[in-house]
Amino acid sequence: MPDGQTAVARVQEAFPQTVMQVGSMHGVPMLRLHKQDVPAVARYIHTDPQVLGSLSLLWAVDHRPREARYELCYLFTLAERKDWLLLSSDLAGGEREFASITPVVHAAKWYEREIRDLFGLIPVGHPDMRRLVRHEHWPKGSHPLKKDFVWDQVLERVQGEYAYRKMHGDGVFEIPVGPIHAGVIESGHFRLSVAGEPILQLEVRHFWKHRGVEKLFEQQRLTEAVPLAERVSGDTSVGHSVAYCQAVETLLGMTVPPRARYLRSLFLELERLHNHIGDVGAICNDTAYALAHAHCGRLKEQLMQLNDRLTGSRFLRGVNRVGGVVLDLSGPQLSQVDAELHAIEREFVEIETILFANASLTERLENTGVLSEHTAWDHAVMGVVGRASGVDRDLRRDRPFAAYHECQPKVAVYRYGDVRARMRVRLDEVHDSIRLIHTLRRQLPTGPVVALSVDPPTPGQWAISAVEGWRGEILYVVMAGEEGRIHRCKVRDPSFVHWPAIQWAAVGNIVPDFPLINKSFNLSYAGNDL
Amino acid sequence: MFRIIKKSLSTGVVTGHYPAVKSPSEPVSREAIEKAKPFRRSLTIREVDTGSCNACEMEMNALTNSIYDVERFGVHIAASPRHTDALVVTGPVTVNMERALKDVYKQTADPKIVIALGDCAINCGVFKGSYAVTGPVERHIPVDVRIAGCPPRPAEILAVLDMLRGARTEADK
Ligand code: SF4
Numbered sequence: 001m002p003d004g005q006t007a008v009a010r011v012q013e014a015f016p017q018t019v020m021q022v023g024s025m026h027g028v029p030m031l032r033l034h035k036q037d038v039p040a041v042a043r044y045i046h047t048d049p050q051v052l053g054s055l056s057l058l059w060a061v062d063h064r065p066r067e068a069r070y071e072l073c074y075l076f077t078l079a080e081r082k083d084w085l086l087l088s089s090d091l092a093g094g095e096r097e098f099a100s101i102t103p104v105v106h107a108a109k110w111y112e113r114e115i116r117d118l119f120g121l122i123p124v125g126h127p128d129m130r131r132l133v134r135h136e137h138w139p140k141g142s143h144p145l146k147k148d149f150v151w152d153q154v155l156e157r158v159q160g161e162y163a164y165r166k167m168h169g170d171g172v173f174e175i176p177v178g179p180i181h182a183g184v185i186e187s188g189h190f191r192l193s194v195a196g197e198p199i200l201q202l203e204v205r206h207f208w209k210h211r212g213v214e215k216l217f218e219q220q221r222l223t224e225a226v227p228l229a230e231r232v233s234g235d236t237s238v239g240h241s242v243a244y245c246q247a248v249e250t251l252l253g254m255t256v257p258p259r260a261r262y263l264r265s266l267f268l269e270l271e272r273l274h275n276h277i278g279d280v281g282a283i284c285n286d287t288a289y290a291l292a293h294a295h296c297g298r299l300k301e302q303l304m305q306l307n308d309r310l311t312g313s314r315f316l317r318g319v320n321r322v323g324g325v326v327l328d329l330s331g332p333q334l335s336q337v338d339a340e341l342h343a344i345e346r347e348f349v350e351i352e353t354i355l356f357a358n359a360s361l362t363e364r365l366e367n368t369g370v371l372s373e374h375t376a377w378d379h380a381v382m383g384v385v386g387r388a389s390g391v392d393r394d395l396r397r398d399r400p401f402a403a404y405h406e407c408q409p410k411v412a413v414y415r416y417g418d419v420r421a422r423m424r425v426r427l428d429e430v431h432d433s434i435r436l437i438h439t440l441r442r443q444l445p446t447g448p449v450v451a452l453s454v455d456p457p458t459p460g461q462w463a464i465s466a467v468e469g470w471r472g473e474i475l476y477v478v479m480a481g482e483e484g485r486i487h488r489c490k491v492r493d494p495s496f497v498h499w500p501a502i503q504w505a506a507v508g509n510i511v512p513d514f515p516l517i518n519k520s521f522n523l524s525y526a527g528n529d530l
Numbered sequence: 531m532f533r534i535i536k537k538s539l540s541t542g543v544v545t546g547h548y549p550a551v552k553s554p555s556e557p558v559s560r561e562a563i564e565k566a567k568p569f570r571r572s573l574t575i576r577e578v579d580t581g582s583c584n585a586c587e588m589e590m591n592a593l594t595n596s597i598y599d600v601e602r603f604g605v606h607i608a609a610s611p612r613h614t615d616a617l618v619v620t621g622p623v624t625v626n627m628e629r630a631l632k633d634v635y636k637q638t639a640d641p642k643i644v645i646a647l648g649d650c651a652i653n654c655g656v657f658k659g660s661y662a663v664t665g666p667v668e669r670h671i672p673v674d675v676r677i678a679g680c681p682p683r684p685a686e687i688l689a690v691l692d693m694l695r696g697a698r699t700e701a702d703k
Contacts, residue, residue, distance in 0.1 A: 135626045152661060179630050182610070183607075184590045184591050184607060185579075185587065187580070209580075209621070209627065211581050211622065211660055211662050211663055212657070212660035212661050216656070234585025234588065235588060294595070297595035298596050305548065305549065317680075354534055357533070526581075526584045
């Protein structure tokens with residue numbers, strides 16, 4: 001399997017006429033193409049057994065006012081997962097159409113619809129041209145990420161109806177769920193087509209919570225947008241803020257001091273812990289196993305109170321800043337973490353034994369909500385959901401950041417792709433997180449926790465950053481604007497990738513299992529809707 | 531079975547074991563307490579998310595864990611607005627959620643109380659001004675109680691609910 005440079009050479013060999021330019025940005029190999037050549041090259045990268053690139057991100061940039069062009073960028077992660085490969089093409093002048101790659105790379109589906117909504121660029125040949133982010137009552141021509149769209153304007157409301165995919169036949173019924181749900185859950189809509197109990201089709205319609213996060217980033221300065229990043233998806237405050245900070249640090253050429261890198265890893269693992277333990281409990285709760293839920297809820301609460309004592313925030317907010325971390329932890333605080341985690345691990349082991357001794361629980365989890373390895377690959381699924389479906393990816397190992405190259409995380413991979421596998425991945429990761437935190441604490445270097453600031457970057461420069469949050473890969477692309485401002489900030493929570501995939505995991509299951517499947521994915525609506 | 535009982539016994543009672551918090555920055559108004567009287571200190575709540583970052587939801591959920599256990603005060607979380615005394619709204623109101631919020635408000639039987647939970651619901655927080663946000667909850671439906679914080683801690687939410695339920699407030703003492 002090739003690394004990035006070899007893959008570039010292969011593409012050049014296969015398409016001698018089409019590659020206009022080869023370059024790299026902060027170490028990411030980059031190929032410039034004519035827009036009409038993108039589908040063929042994307043198909044080659046995606047399917048050639050020697051390359052096997054999985055689409056990790058697709059985003060657009062409006063370069064105005066500096067240059068009158070839109071740029072489309074396609075980021076692939078190569079099968080060996082060590083390297084990225086970037087394709088980019090321009091839409092110059094008044095051009096608004098580009099060739100859709102969705103027919104050849106399925107994972108592009110939502111990205112291209114998103115680009116259409118936010119930039120008004122049209123993916124020609126896309127199989128689904130319905131709106132995604134802009135619900136039908138948005139006026140025509142309102143494309144928020146175009147540079148001439150005023151960020152704080154008031155939108156008028158027009159008439160319009162979303163057309164759900166219809167299923168017809170004797171005894172086929174639709175069950176609409178949401179946007180407001182029965183539990184304390186975020187807002188989103190699910191449309192289930194059923195024949196009796198079995199689900200024939202699930203359609204996810206989201207973006208109810210679209211708050212205009214990416215446009216809000218563009219109103220901020222590079223060094224000041226951390227609080228916004230923390231609020232993209234509250235349960236992943238650390239993951240998002242680290243991802244944002246890393247992108248800006250690359251842009252500013254900052255070297256984060258070792259102690260700060262260690263603390264970031266430590267906070268990321270604390271975040272993973274409380275979320276995973278909470279999720280294990282929530283999965284049990286959806287099988288009506290209240291006892292396990294109560295125990296897990298208690299441990300989760302214990303962890304959140306620990307977070308609060310350490311940082312003053314139960315969600316570890318306010319710990320990251322561009323250049324390092326705001327808070328240093330003292331010796332006694334670190335011993336407290338150690339002691340508390342030892343106690344929690346001991347309890348967690350007991351609870352695990354109780355869980356797996358319960359046949360009526362495991363029976364509900366097995367073979368429920370299967371996401372096959374093939375479907376997972378087609379949707380470029382990763383993170384917890386991917387690892388439960390045999391996708392052996394973890395950025396902490398594959399593209400180490402923070403202090404992960406110094407503490408060897410173990411990657412938990414299961415093949416069955418059912419609810420049980422997703423729970424298993426979480427259980428394994430809980431143990432490994434605790435081990436990692438102990439290791440990080442033992443190896444914690446001394447020294448400063450913030451890098452000194454350096455010169456502002458040149459406008460138009462950009463950087464990508466990737467963080468393995470507790471859900472999966474969080475990607476940020478940050479482009480510098482004039483005077484230290486943000487020109488563009490693309491945010492990608494793993495939920496954006498996993499929502500389309502859940503539609504396939506639900507098919508064939510019975511209606512009462514849908515909440516359980518949904519819980520086992522536990523995706524963010526806020527991080528998806530932005 | 532033996533293991534389960536052993537675990538429960540060794541865990542003991544955890545309810546109510548949480549650090550004390552400062553009293554709420556904005557006390558519950560007399561009118562709101564008056565309005566809550568017909569519910570006789572028991573409140574049924576429906577949570578509505580109009581564009582939160584989801585941390586506020588997580589803290590609402592934490593209220594039901596065995597440490598805070600709101601049910602012991604007669605506070606229930608209902609599945610439908612029709613069974614509800616109080617709507618708890620989180621998040622700035624997004625353009626896409628505005629209609630749903632107004633609908634839910636209409637579907638909730640009178641008398642009803644609206645609680646704006648978190649800075650976003652009160653003043654849109656970091657999302658203020660965005661084209662996709664149509665203003666704080668108050669702009670769309672009348673708000674009776676505000677719980678500030680980003681997010682407010684469960685214990686802080688509990689303190690406000692206590693006041694609202696007519697557990698004695700500072701002003702009464
Ligand atoms: S108030 Fe804070 S925690 Fe609550 S929804 Fe808003 S940003 Fe999230």
